[in-house]
Amino acid sequence: MSHSDAPAFAAREQDPTPSFDQEALRDALSRRFPQLLAEVAELLEPEWPDYAAFLRQRRADVAGAGPSFIQWLLEVARIDQLGSQDARLSSSGMAHDSDALFESIGRLQAQQGQDLTMLLTAYQVGARVAWRYVSQTALSLEMEPDVVAALAEAVFVFVGRLSSSSAYGYAQQQSEDHLARERLRDELTQLLVSGRSDMLALRNAAARAGWRLPTEASIVLVDPEDETARRAVGHGGPQWLRLQQDGLFGAIIPDTAGPGHRSRLEESLSGAGAVVGPAVPLTLLPASARIAMIAERLTREGLLEGDPVFVSDHLDTIIVHRDDLLIKALRSQALAPLNGLTARARSRLLTTLASWLRHQGNQQAVAAELGIHPQTVRYRLGQLRESFGTALDDPTERSRLFLAVVWGAPQDS
Numbered sequence: 152m153s154h155s156d157a158p159a160f161a162a163r164e165q166d167p168t169p170s171f172d173q174e175a176l177r178d179a180l181s182r183r184f185p186q187l188l189a190e191v192a193e194l195l196e197p198e199w200p201d202y203a204a205f206l207r208q209r210r211a212d213v214a215g216a217g218p219s220f221i222q223w224l225l226e227v228a229r230i231d232q233l234g235s236q237d238a239r240l241s242s243s244g245m246a247h248d249s250d251a252l253f254e255s256i257g258r259l260q261a262q263q264g265q266d267l268t269m270l271l272t273a274y275q276v277g278a279r280v281a282w283r284y285v286s287q288t289a290l291s292l293e294m295e296p297d298v299v300a301a302l303a304e305a306v307f308v309f310v311g312r313l314s315s316s317s318a319y320g321y322a323q324q325q326s327e328d329h330l331a332r333e334r335l336r337d338e339l340t341q342l343l344v345s346g347r348s349d350m351l352a353l354r355n356a357a358a359r360a361g362w363r364l365p366t367e368a369s370i371v372l373v374d375p376e377d378e379t380a381r382r383a384v385g386h387g388g389p390q391w392l393r394l395q396q397d398g399l400f401g402a403i404i405p406d407t408a409g410p411g412h413r414s415r416l417e418e419s420l421s422g423a424g425a426v427v428g429p430a431v432p433l434t435l436l437p438a439s440a441r442i443a444m445i446a447e448r449l450t451r452e453g454l455l456e457g458d459p460v461f462v463s464d465h466l467d468t469i470i471v472h473r474d475d476l477l478i479k480a481l482r483s484q485a486l487a488p489l490n491g492l493t494a495r496a497r498s499r500l501l502t503t504l505a506s507w508l509r510h511q512g513n514q515q516a517v518a519a520e521l522g523i524h525p526q527t528v529r530y531r532l533g534q535l536r537e538s539f540g541t542a543l544d545d546p547t548e549r550s551r552l553f554l555a556v557v558w559g560a561p562q563d564s
Protein backbone atom coordinates (compact mmCIF):
# COMPACT_ATOMS: atom_id res chain seq x y z
CA MET A 152 0.00 0.00 0.00
CA SER A 153 1.39 3.41 -0.95
CA HIS A 154 1.46 6.33 1.43
CA SER A 155 -1.10 8.08 -0.76
CA ASP A 156 -3.64 5.25 -0.17
CA ALA A 157 -3.31 5.32 3.63
CA PRO A 158 -5.79 8.19 4.34
CA ALA A 159 -8.52 6.55 2.28
CA PHE A 160 -7.92 3.16 3.94
CA ALA A 161 -8.01 4.76 7.39
CA ALA A 162 -11.28 6.51 6.54
CA ARG A 163 -12.89 3.20 5.55
CA GLU A 164 -11.65 1.63 8.79
CA GLN A 165 -13.29 4.39 10.83
CA ASP A 166 -16.57 4.38 8.80
CA PRO A 167 -17.32 0.94 7.37
CA THR A 168 -20.39 2.22 5.52
CA PRO A 169 -19.61 2.50 1.79
CA SER A 170 -21.08 5.65 0.40
CA PHE A 171 -23.82 5.57 -2.24
CA ASP A 172 -26.03 8.25 -3.65
CA GLN A 173 -29.47 7.46 -2.22
CA GLU A 174 -31.17 10.31 -4.04
CA ALA A 175 -29.79 9.19 -7.39
CA LEU A 176 -30.96 5.62 -6.76
CA ARG A 177 -34.39 6.81 -5.58
CA ASP A 178 -34.87 8.97 -8.68
CA ALA A 179 -33.73 6.23 -11.04
CA LEU A 180 -35.97 3.56 -9.47
CA SER A 181 -38.95 5.93 -9.40
CA ARG A 182 -38.59 6.61 -13.12
CA ARG A 183 -38.46 2.89 -13.91
CA PHE A 184 -41.25 1.78 -11.55
CA PRO A 185 -44.13 2.09 -14.10
CA GLN A 186 -42.10 0.01 -16.55
CA LEU A 187 -41.52 -2.59 -13.80
CA LEU A 188 -45.29 -2.89 -13.21
CA ALA A 189 -45.98 -3.26 -16.91
CA GLU A 190 -43.45 -6.09 -17.22
CA VAL A 191 -44.87 -7.89 -14.17
CA ALA A 192 -48.36 -7.74 -15.68
CA GLU A 193 -47.02 -9.08 -18.97
CA LEU A 194 -45.32 -12.04 -17.25
CA LEU A 195 -48.44 -12.84 -15.23
CA GLU A 196 -50.74 -12.84 -18.25
CA PRO A 197 -50.10 -16.41 -19.56
CA GLU A 198 -50.67 -18.30 -16.29
CA TRP A 199 -52.36 -15.75 -14.02
CA PRO A 200 -54.53 -13.57 -16.29
CA ASP A 201 -56.78 -12.55 -13.39
CA TYR A 202 -53.80 -11.18 -11.48
CA ALA A 203 -52.54 -9.36 -14.55
CA ALA A 204 -55.98 -7.79 -15.01
CA PHE A 205 -56.08 -6.83 -11.34
CA LEU A 206 -52.65 -5.21 -11.60
CA ARG A 207 -53.77 -3.16 -14.58
CA GLN A 208 -57.10 -2.19 -12.99
CA ARG A 209 -55.49 -1.25 -9.66
CA ARG A 210 -52.40 0.21 -11.28
CA ALA A 211 -52.75 3.52 -9.45
CA ASP A 212 -53.06 1.78 -6.07
CA VAL A 213 -50.08 -0.47 -6.70
CA ALA A 214 -48.05 2.41 -8.10
CA GLY A 215 -48.86 4.26 -4.88
CA ALA A 216 -46.87 1.61 -3.03
CA GLY A 217 -43.82 2.44 -5.15
CA PRO A 218 -42.40 5.22 -2.94
CA SER A 219 -42.79 3.02 0.14
CA PHE A 220 -41.06 0.15 -1.64
CA ILE A 221 -38.19 2.34 -2.80
CA GLN A 222 -37.77 3.97 0.61
CA TRP A 223 -37.73 0.49 2.16
CA LEU A 224 -34.91 -0.56 -0.19
CA LEU A 225 -32.82 2.45 0.60
CA GLU A 226 -33.35 2.25 4.34
CA VAL A 227 -32.73 -1.50 4.63
CA ALA A 228 -29.67 -1.28 2.42
CA ARG A 229 -28.25 1.40 4.71
CA ILE A 230 -29.12 -0.58 7.83
CA ASP A 231 -27.56 -3.74 6.45
CA GLN A 232 -24.35 -1.86 5.90
CA LEU A 233 -24.45 -0.62 9.49
CA GLY A 234 -25.13 -4.14 10.69
CA SER A 235 -27.84 -2.96 13.09
CA GLN A 236 -30.60 -5.54 13.60
CA ASP A 237 -32.48 -3.21 15.94
CA ALA A 238 -32.51 -0.53 13.30
CA ARG A 239 -33.73 -3.08 10.73
CA LEU A 240 -36.68 -3.92 12.92
CA SER A 241 -37.55 -0.28 13.49
CA SER A 242 -37.65 0.29 9.75
CA SER A 243 -40.54 -2.12 9.37
CA GLY A 244 -42.97 0.71 10.02
CA MET A 245 -42.27 2.13 6.59
CA ALA A 246 -44.22 -0.63 4.83
CA HIS A 247 -47.48 -0.09 6.67
CA ASP A 248 -49.04 1.75 3.74
CA SER A 249 -48.48 -1.28 1.53
CA ASP A 250 -49.71 -3.73 4.17
CA ALA A 251 -53.33 -2.60 3.87
CA LEU A 252 -53.32 -2.90 0.07
CA PHE A 253 -51.86 -6.38 0.02
CA GLU A 254 -54.02 -7.53 2.91
CA SER A 255 -57.04 -6.50 0.81
CA ILE A 256 -55.62 -8.51 -2.10
CA GLY A 257 -55.46 -11.57 0.18
CA ARG A 258 -59.05 -10.99 1.25
CA LEU A 259 -60.15 -10.74 -2.37
CA GLN A 260 -58.36 -14.00 -3.13
CA ALA A 261 -60.34 -15.73 -0.38
CA GLN A 262 -63.64 -14.13 -1.43
CA GLN A 263 -63.16 -15.49 -4.94
CA GLY A 264 -62.42 -18.97 -3.59
CA GLN A 265 -58.93 -19.04 -5.12
CA ASP A 266 -55.89 -20.76 -3.69
CA LEU A 267 -53.45 -18.63 -1.69
CA THR A 268 -50.45 -20.52 -3.09
CA MET A 269 -51.22 -19.20 -6.58
CA LEU A 270 -51.10 -15.63 -5.29
CA LEU A 271 -47.83 -16.13 -3.45
CA THR A 272 -46.29 -17.73 -6.55
CA ALA A 273 -47.33 -14.69 -8.57
CA TYR A 274 -45.61 -12.50 -5.97
CA GLN A 275 -42.40 -14.40 -6.61
CA VAL A 276 -42.68 -13.50 -10.29
CA GLY A 277 -42.96 -9.86 -9.27
CA ALA A 278 -40.01 -10.23 -6.91
CA ARG A 279 -37.75 -11.54 -9.68
CA VAL A 280 -38.70 -8.67 -11.98
CA ALA A 281 -38.24 -6.13 -9.19
CA TRP A 282 -34.81 -7.47 -8.33
CA ARG A 283 -33.72 -7.33 -11.94
CA TYR A 284 -34.75 -3.67 -12.21
CA VAL A 285 -33.17 -2.76 -8.88
CA SER A 286 -29.89 -4.54 -9.62
CA GLN A 287 -29.62 -3.08 -13.13
CA THR A 288 -30.29 0.39 -11.76
CA ALA A 289 -27.74 0.00 -8.96
CA LEU A 290 -25.09 -1.29 -11.32
CA SER A 291 -25.73 1.51 -13.78
CA LEU A 292 -24.99 3.91 -10.94
CA GLU A 293 -21.75 1.99 -10.22
CA MET A 294 -22.69 1.13 -6.64
CA GLU A 295 -20.53 -1.08 -4.46
CA PRO A 296 -21.20 -4.87 -4.47
CA ASP A 297 -22.23 -4.88 -0.82
CA VAL A 298 -24.81 -2.18 -1.55
CA VAL A 299 -26.20 -4.33 -4.38
CA ALA A 300 -26.28 -7.35 -2.05
CA ALA A 301 -28.12 -5.33 0.60
CA LEU A 302 -30.63 -4.18 -2.00
CA ALA A 303 -31.19 -7.80 -3.05
CA GLU A 304 -32.04 -8.80 0.50
CA ALA A 305 -34.30 -5.78 0.87
CA VAL A 306 -36.30 -6.72 -2.26
CA PHE A 307 -37.07 -10.22 -1.05
CA VAL A 308 -37.71 -9.12 2.55
CA PHE A 309 -40.20 -6.60 1.21
CA VAL A 310 -41.95 -9.17 -0.97
CA GLY A 311 -41.98 -11.55 1.99
CA ARG A 312 -43.72 -8.89 4.05
CA LEU A 313 -46.32 -8.34 1.34
CA SER A 314 -46.86 -12.09 1.12
CA SER A 315 -47.43 -12.17 4.88
CA SER A 316 -49.92 -9.31 4.61
CA SER A 317 -51.86 -11.11 1.89
CA ALA A 318 -51.78 -14.38 3.85
CA TYR A 319 -53.12 -12.55 6.90
CA GLY A 320 -55.92 -10.95 4.88
CA TYR A 321 -56.72 -14.32 3.30
CA ALA A 322 -56.96 -16.03 6.71
CA GLN A 323 -59.04 -13.21 8.20
CA GLN A 324 -61.49 -13.33 5.30
CA GLN A 325 -61.80 -17.10 5.58
CA SER A 326 -62.49 -16.82 9.30
CA GLU A 327 -65.11 -14.12 8.81
CA ASP A 328 -66.71 -16.03 5.94
CA HIS A 329 -66.85 -19.18 8.07
CA LEU A 330 -68.51 -17.39 10.97
CA ALA A 331 -71.03 -15.69 8.68
CA ARG A 332 -71.78 -18.95 6.88
CA GLU A 333 -72.28 -20.84 10.16
CA ARG A 334 -74.63 -18.13 11.39
CA LEU A 335 -76.69 -18.38 8.19
CA ARG A 336 -76.70 -22.17 8.40
CA ASP A 337 -77.90 -22.02 12.02
CA GLU A 338 -80.70 -19.68 10.95
CA LEU A 339 -81.68 -22.13 8.21
CA THR A 340 -81.67 -25.02 10.69
CA GLN A 341 -83.94 -23.04 13.00
CA LEU A 342 -86.39 -22.48 10.16
CA LEU A 343 -86.35 -26.16 9.18
CA VAL A 344 -87.18 -27.46 12.66
CA SER A 345 -89.54 -24.66 13.66
CA GLY A 346 -92.36 -25.60 11.31
CA ARG A 347 -93.14 -21.90 10.86
CA SER A 348 -91.67 -21.35 7.39
CA ASP A 349 -92.99 -21.96 3.90
CA MET A 350 -90.90 -23.29 1.03
CA LEU A 351 -90.16 -19.81 -0.33
CA ALA A 352 -88.62 -18.75 2.99
CA LEU A 353 -86.65 -22.01 3.14
CA ARG A 354 -85.34 -21.56 -0.40
CA ASN A 355 -84.19 -18.01 0.34
CA ALA A 356 -82.52 -19.04 3.61
CA ALA A 357 -80.82 -21.99 1.91
CA ALA A 358 -79.50 -19.75 -0.86
CA ARG A 359 -78.02 -17.33 1.69
CA ALA A 360 -76.41 -20.21 3.58
CA GLY A 361 -75.05 -21.85 0.42
CA TRP A 362 -76.98 -25.07 1.14
CA ARG A 363 -78.49 -27.05 -1.70
CA LEU A 364 -82.13 -27.51 -0.79
CA PRO A 365 -83.03 -31.24 -1.03
CA THR A 366 -86.39 -32.85 -1.63
CA GLU A 367 -86.20 -34.82 1.61
CA ALA A 368 -84.01 -34.85 4.70
CA SER A 369 -83.53 -36.74 7.95
CA ILE A 370 -82.90 -35.67 11.51
CA VAL A 371 -79.92 -37.37 13.19
CA LEU A 372 -79.68 -37.11 16.97
CA VAL A 373 -76.69 -37.96 19.16
CA ASP A 374 -75.63 -37.46 22.76
CA PRO A 375 -73.94 -34.01 23.00
CA GLU A 376 -71.77 -35.28 25.86
CA ASP A 377 -70.26 -38.04 23.70
CA GLU A 378 -67.04 -36.90 22.00
CA THR A 379 -67.25 -39.65 19.36
CA ALA A 380 -70.80 -38.62 18.56
CA ARG A 381 -69.93 -34.91 18.28
CA ARG A 382 -67.03 -35.74 15.99
CA ALA A 383 -69.21 -37.99 13.80
CA VAL A 384 -71.87 -35.36 13.12
CA GLY A 385 -69.26 -32.60 12.83
CA HIS A 386 -67.41 -34.29 9.97
CA GLY A 387 -70.34 -35.32 7.82
CA GLY A 388 -69.58 -32.86 5.05
CA PRO A 389 -70.86 -29.45 3.91
CA GLN A 390 -74.39 -30.73 3.23
CA TRP A 391 -74.83 -31.84 6.86
CA LEU A 392 -76.46 -28.98 8.75
CA ARG A 393 -75.47 -28.69 12.39
CA LEU A 394 -78.45 -29.07 14.71
CA GLN A 395 -78.02 -27.62 18.20
CA GLN A 396 -81.19 -26.06 19.52
CA ASP A 397 -84.46 -26.70 21.36
CA GLY A 398 -83.07 -29.76 23.15
CA LEU A 399 -81.86 -31.30 19.89
CA PHE A 400 -78.22 -32.07 19.08
CA GLY A 401 -77.07 -33.67 15.86
CA ALA A 402 -77.51 -32.84 12.19
CA ILE A 403 -79.98 -32.46 9.36
CA ILE A 404 -78.87 -34.72 6.51
CA PRO A 405 -80.33 -34.43 3.00
CA ASP A 406 -81.58 -37.22 0.74
CA THR A 407 -80.91 -40.14 3.10
CA ALA A 408 -83.36 -42.39 1.24
CA GLY A 409 -81.24 -42.59 -1.94
CA PRO A 410 -79.31 -45.66 -3.11
CA GLY A 411 -76.34 -46.47 -0.91
CA HIS A 412 -77.07 -43.68 1.56
CA ARG A 413 -77.95 -46.04 4.38
CA SER A 414 -74.66 -47.91 4.19
CA ARG A 415 -72.75 -44.62 4.10
CA LEU A 416 -74.65 -43.40 7.16
CA GLU A 417 -73.91 -46.64 8.99
CA GLU A 418 -70.22 -46.14 8.28
CA SER A 419 -70.19 -42.44 9.20
CA LEU A 420 -72.19 -42.86 12.43
CA SER A 421 -70.82 -46.18 13.64
CA GLY A 422 -70.11 -46.04 17.37
CA ALA A 423 -71.81 -42.67 17.81
CA GLY A 424 -75.01 -43.99 19.40
CA ALA A 425 -76.97 -42.07 16.76
CA VAL A 426 -80.67 -42.16 15.99
CA VAL A 427 -81.55 -41.53 12.33
CA GLY A 428 -85.02 -40.21 11.67
CA PRO A 429 -86.97 -41.15 8.55
CA ALA A 430 -86.43 -39.27 5.31
CA VAL A 431 -89.32 -36.82 5.01
CA PRO A 432 -90.21 -33.70 2.99
CA LEU A 433 -88.70 -30.59 4.54
CA THR A 434 -92.05 -29.32 5.79
CA LEU A 435 -92.38 -32.48 7.92
CA LEU A 436 -88.98 -32.18 9.61
CA PRO A 437 -90.44 -30.82 12.88
CA ALA A 438 -92.66 -33.90 13.22
CA SER A 439 -89.72 -36.13 12.25
CA ALA A 440 -87.63 -34.48 14.98
CA ARG A 441 -90.27 -35.34 17.58
CA ILE A 442 -90.32 -38.97 16.44
CA ALA A 443 -86.51 -39.10 16.53
CA MET A 444 -86.59 -37.79 20.12
CA ILE A 445 -88.96 -40.59 21.10
CA ALA A 446 -86.67 -43.11 19.41
CA GLU A 447 -83.69 -41.63 21.25
CA ARG A 448 -85.49 -42.12 24.58
CA LEU A 449 -86.49 -45.69 23.73
CA THR A 450 -82.90 -46.44 22.72
CA ARG A 451 -81.66 -45.26 26.13
CA GLU A 452 -84.30 -47.49 27.74
CA GLY A 453 -83.07 -50.51 25.78
CA LEU A 454 -86.22 -50.94 23.70
CA LEU A 455 -84.53 -50.12 20.38
CA GLU A 456 -81.24 -51.53 19.12
CA GLY A 457 -78.96 -50.60 16.25
CA ASP A 458 -75.73 -48.78 15.41
CA PRO A 459 -77.07 -46.40 14.36
CA VAL A 460 -80.77 -46.84 15.15
CA PHE A 461 -82.87 -46.18 12.02
CA VAL A 462 -86.31 -44.99 13.07
CA SER A 463 -87.90 -46.43 9.93
CA ASP A 464 -86.98 -49.92 11.19
CA HIS A 465 -88.82 -49.43 14.47
CA LEU A 466 -91.96 -47.45 13.68
CA ASP A 467 -94.23 -50.06 15.26
CA THR A 468 -92.34 -50.02 18.56
CA ILE A 469 -92.23 -46.22 18.52
CA ILE A 470 -95.97 -45.99 17.87
CA VAL A 471 -96.70 -48.23 20.85
CA HIS A 472 -94.23 -46.58 23.22
CA ARG A 473 -94.48 -42.95 22.14
CA ASP A 474 -96.58 -42.26 25.28
CA ASP A 475 -95.55 -44.12 28.43
CA LEU A 476 -98.75 -43.23 30.26
CA LEU A 477 -100.92 -44.72 27.53
CA ILE A 478 -99.04 -48.02 27.31
CA LYS A 479 -99.05 -48.31 31.11
CA ALA A 480 -102.79 -47.62 31.19
CA LEU A 481 -103.37 -50.29 28.54
CA ARG A 482 -101.27 -52.83 30.42
CA SER A 483 -103.02 -52.06 33.69
CA GLN A 484 -106.41 -52.51 32.11
CA ALA A 485 -105.72 -55.51 29.90
CA LEU A 486 -103.78 -57.49 32.53
CA ALA A 487 -106.08 -56.75 35.46
CA PRO A 488 -107.29 -60.43 35.59
CA LEU A 489 -103.80 -61.39 36.87
CA ASN A 490 -103.69 -58.86 39.71
CA GLY A 491 -104.53 -61.42 42.42
CA LEU A 492 -101.54 -63.64 41.70
CA THR A 493 -98.14 -63.55 43.37
CA ALA A 494 -95.42 -61.65 41.52
CA ARG A 495 -93.67 -64.91 40.57
CA ALA A 496 -96.82 -66.60 39.26
CA ARG A 497 -97.85 -63.44 37.40
CA SER A 498 -94.46 -63.11 35.71
CA ARG A 499 -94.50 -66.79 34.66
CA LEU A 500 -97.96 -66.52 33.11
CA LEU A 501 -97.14 -63.25 31.34
CA THR A 502 -94.05 -64.83 29.76
CA THR A 503 -96.13 -67.79 28.59
CA LEU A 504 -98.93 -65.54 27.29
CA ALA A 505 -96.47 -63.36 25.33
CA SER A 506 -94.91 -66.42 23.66
CA TRP A 507 -98.34 -67.93 22.90
CA LEU A 508 -99.50 -64.70 21.26
CA ARG A 509 -96.28 -64.34 19.23
CA HIS A 510 -96.61 -67.94 17.94
CA GLN A 511 -100.34 -67.57 17.31
CA GLY A 512 -101.31 -70.37 19.66
CA ASN A 513 -98.71 -72.94 18.53
CA GLN A 514 -98.00 -74.75 21.80
CA GLN A 515 -95.00 -76.68 20.45
CA ALA A 516 -93.35 -73.41 19.41
CA VAL A 517 -94.04 -71.95 22.85
CA ALA A 518 -92.48 -74.98 24.56
CA ALA A 519 -89.40 -74.71 22.32
CA GLU A 520 -88.99 -70.98 22.94
CA LEU A 521 -89.40 -71.18 26.71
CA GLY A 522 -87.51 -74.48 27.08
CA ILE A 523 -90.35 -76.19 28.95
CA HIS A 524 -92.38 -79.37 28.39
CA PRO A 525 -95.52 -79.07 26.18
CA GLN A 526 -97.56 -80.39 29.09
CA THR A 527 -96.34 -77.44 31.17
CA VAL A 528 -97.47 -75.11 28.40
CA ARG A 529 -100.93 -76.68 28.43
CA TYR A 530 -101.12 -76.34 32.21
CA ARG A 531 -100.19 -72.64 32.11
CA LEU A 532 -102.63 -71.98 29.29
CA GLY A 533 -105.31 -73.52 31.42
CA GLN A 534 -104.47 -71.06 34.19
CA LEU A 535 -104.58 -68.18 31.70
CA ARG A 536 -108.02 -69.25 30.47
CA GLU A 537 -109.24 -69.32 34.04
CA SER A 538 -108.10 -65.70 34.43
CA PHE A 539 -109.04 -64.24 31.03
CA GLY A 540 -111.91 -66.49 30.04
CA THR A 541 -113.18 -66.10 26.46
CA ALA A 542 -110.95 -63.03 25.89
CA LEU A 543 -108.20 -65.35 24.63
CA ASP A 544 -110.47 -66.38 21.75
CA ASP A 545 -111.66 -62.89 20.81
CA PRO A 546 -109.52 -61.28 18.03
CA THR A 547 -109.94 -57.76 19.43
CA GLU A 548 -109.02 -58.79 22.97
CA ARG A 549 -106.07 -60.80 21.71
CA SER A 550 -104.83 -57.69 19.87
CA ARG A 551 -105.05 -55.66 23.08
CA LEU A 552 -103.20 -58.37 24.99
CA PHE A 553 -100.54 -58.51 22.26
CA LEU A 554 -99.87 -54.80 22.68
CA ALA A 555 -99.86 -55.13 26.45
CA VAL A 556 -97.47 -58.06 26.87
CA VAL A 557 -95.42 -58.27 23.66
CA TRP A 558 -94.61 -54.57 23.20
CA GLY A 559 -93.74 -53.97 26.85
CA ALA A 560 -91.58 -55.83 29.37
CA PRO A 561 -93.72 -58.72 30.76
CA GLN A 562 -92.61 -58.00 34.32
CA ASP A 563 -93.90 -54.42 34.23
CA SER A 564 -97.25 -53.69 35.85
